[in-house]
Amino acid sequence: MIRKISLYLLLFLLLLGAIASGLYLYTDKYLKNTITTPKLLFIPKGSTKSIIKMFKKEGIDLHWFDYYLIKMKGYPQAGWINLGEESLSRDAFFEKITHAKAALQNVTLIPGETNVLFLEALAKQLDLNVSKLRKSYKEFSPYDDGVIFAETYSVPLGIDEHELMHYLVDQSLKEHQKLSYKYLNSYHDKAWFTDIVTKASIIQKEAANVDEMPIVSAVIRNRLQKNMKLQMDGTLNYGKFSHIRVSAKKIRKDKSKFNTYMYAGLPPYPVCAVSKEAIMAALNPANVSYLYFVKGKNGKHIFTKSYKEHLKNIK
Secondary structure, three states, X not given: OHHHHHHHHHHHHHHHHHHHHHHHHHHHHHHHXXXXXXXXXXXXXXXXXXXXXXXXXXXXXXXXXXXXXXXXXXXXXXXXXXXXXXXXXXXXXXXXXXXXXXXXXXXXXXXXXXXXXXXXXXXXXXXXXXXXXXXXXXXXXXXXXXXXXXXXXXXXXXXXXXXXXHHXXXXXXXXXXXXXXXXXXXXXXXXXXXXXXXXXXXXXXXXOOHHHHHHHHHHHHHHHHOOOOOOOHHHHOOHHHOOOOOOXXXXXXXXXXXXXXXXXXXXXXXXXXXXXXXXXXXXXOOOOOOXXXXXXXXXXXXXXXXXXXXXHHHO
């Protein structure tokens, strides 16, 4: 009886050994398989499972059991990862996403700047092709301007036009959705950009400082409620005209919907990049009844309720 138990135990151990050996050989071969990935990869913060899910959406060939193989290496590093090549073994991929980092540099989109000039500045700073940047931006962005938030972004050296635009637009759209859900409890793409962000962009162009933003927002609200044309110079500083002084000739000649001297209502989409402060002002205009404002000698604006007072301030 004891001999029989010993024999069964020996056979069981041999079977376990064979299974372990088979698993090792299979895993070793599996880890040597080649997968295709971008050279530069952005990993958001989150759990390993959520990151694997994101990788699969990006077209990286991963499976459920890769979770355990990655965990044996460590944890995926949030941020930009420099993989160095587009084709590497699964084992090397797991090693790099848990240990490698990319060299970064900062790019800044100034509040009130237009997308046209921002892309030109990006092309010079990062030695990229501005035409490719514009093409990639249009591929990912729902509107010509106001989508990328006015912030400083850390991007990896060597990033190409397509990857850069995907990253900037994707991160900004997530932030737009986050703000909309936070303050409006919902997110509707068209309403958010053609109303809230468009107002915020005008506020960004017109306000002398953050303190003025809710007051300028109130003037926009009050004039719209009274069916008055906005008649604001900032709306004519769209696109390539970002830094061009708005003259009487420009007001007469510009036939676009951005000319709020000629057309009632808001422009068709934002005129520039906005800050979160401008978004907040658009959502929360001040409780004032001003309809006019003009810049004073100190650079700040003088706000008034009547046109008569406004004319006096102009003089």
